[in-house]
Amino acid sequence: MGVWQVAGFTACKTARKPPLSVCGEIAMNFVEESHRKTLEFLGVGNIECALDATLGLGRDALFAAGLLAPGGALYGFDVQQEAVNKSLDLLRKAGFAGGNAGGHIEINFFNASHADMKDFIPQSRVGKIGVVFFNLGWMPGSDKSVKTLPLGTLKALEVSLDLIGCCRCALSVLSYTGHPGGNDEFAVVSDFFTRRVGKFELIRDNSNPKSPALFWAGLNG
Numbered sequence: 001m002g003v004w005q006v007a008g009f010t011a012c013k014t015a016r017k018p019p020l021s022v023c024g025e026i027a028m029n030f031v032e033e034s035h036r037k038t039l040e041f042l043g044v045g046n047i048e049c050a051l052d053a054t055l056g057l058g059r060d061a062l063f064a065a066g067l068l069a070p071g072g073a074l075y076g077f078d079v080q081q082e083a084v085n086k087s088l089d090l091l092r093k094a095g096f097a098g099g100n101a102g103g104h105i106e107i108n109f110f111n112a113s114h115a116d117m118k119d120f121i122p123q124s125r126v127g128k129i130g131v132v133f134f135n136l137g138w139m140p141g142s143d144k145s146v147k148t149l150p151l152g153t154l155k156a157l158e159v160s161l162d163l164i165g166c167c168r169c170a171l172s173v174l175s176y177t178g179h180p181g182g183n184d185e186f187a188v189v190s191d192f193f194t195r196r197v198g199k200f201e202l203i204r205d206n207s208n209p210k211s212p213a214l215f216w217a218g219l220n221g
């Protein structure tokens with residue numbers, strides 16, 4: 001295992017396993033690190049709204065659901081209906097959802113691009129989003145040609161900042177460089193965090209040029 005680089009603050013000592021580097025596989029140690037940092041920053045039950053911009057198998061959405069205050073709202077987006085269905089199913093099995101309006105939280109998942117998510121989130125929720133997850137690339141075990149693209153990702157990141165407003169919010173973006181186009185997307189995300197976020201952490205395995213990269217920021221804290 002190589003050196004974990006954390007730009008900005010302290011070194012990351014908590015990642016336990018070497019990273020999986022192939023885009024499309026869930027790099028679970030990066031996901032775990034994203035969740036760990038988010039939980040540490042937000043605690044449980046302190047946020048009203050959560051947003052998963054890339055639902056996939058629903059694991060980030062499930063984690064986000066567990067952070068919400070009772071009666072909170074979870075928003076999720078994916079361009080594949082299969083991802084929406086799988087995510088809803090996961091939440092249902094975990095006891096969160098009886099459907100799009102069930103359970104003790106409000107669940108709103110859309111088969112739509114995250115680039116358009118502003119059209120789906122009511123004005124009353126703007127400025128109340130306490131966590132935003134992006135896990136880029138394609139859905140594990142699915143069609144690898146359906147994947148996030150740099151321009152759409154950039155637009156969605158910009159929209160996220162509008163939705164967050166002045167809310168205390170964790171913004172987590174997991175980017176994969178080990179596939180065609182992955183480096184371009186990484187560059188776009190890196191530029192966005194540098195220009196628009198400013199203070200953030202970048203966690204990756206320096207010994208592996210194809211290492212996933214986790215961009216994480218605690219905003220308005």
Ligand SMILES: C[S@@+](CC[C@H](N)C(=O)[O-])C[C@H]1O[C@@H](n2cnc3c(N)ncnc32)[C@H](O)[C@@H]1O
Nearest residue numbers: 054055056057058059060078113114139147148
């Ligand atoms: C790596 S997976 C996400 C993993 C997921 N967060 C989880 O916990 O299982 C990436 C997902 O992004 C979706 N995706 C690709 N382009 C998208 C877009 N423009 N808007 C929203 N989702 C998109 C893919 O369909 C895929 O399901």
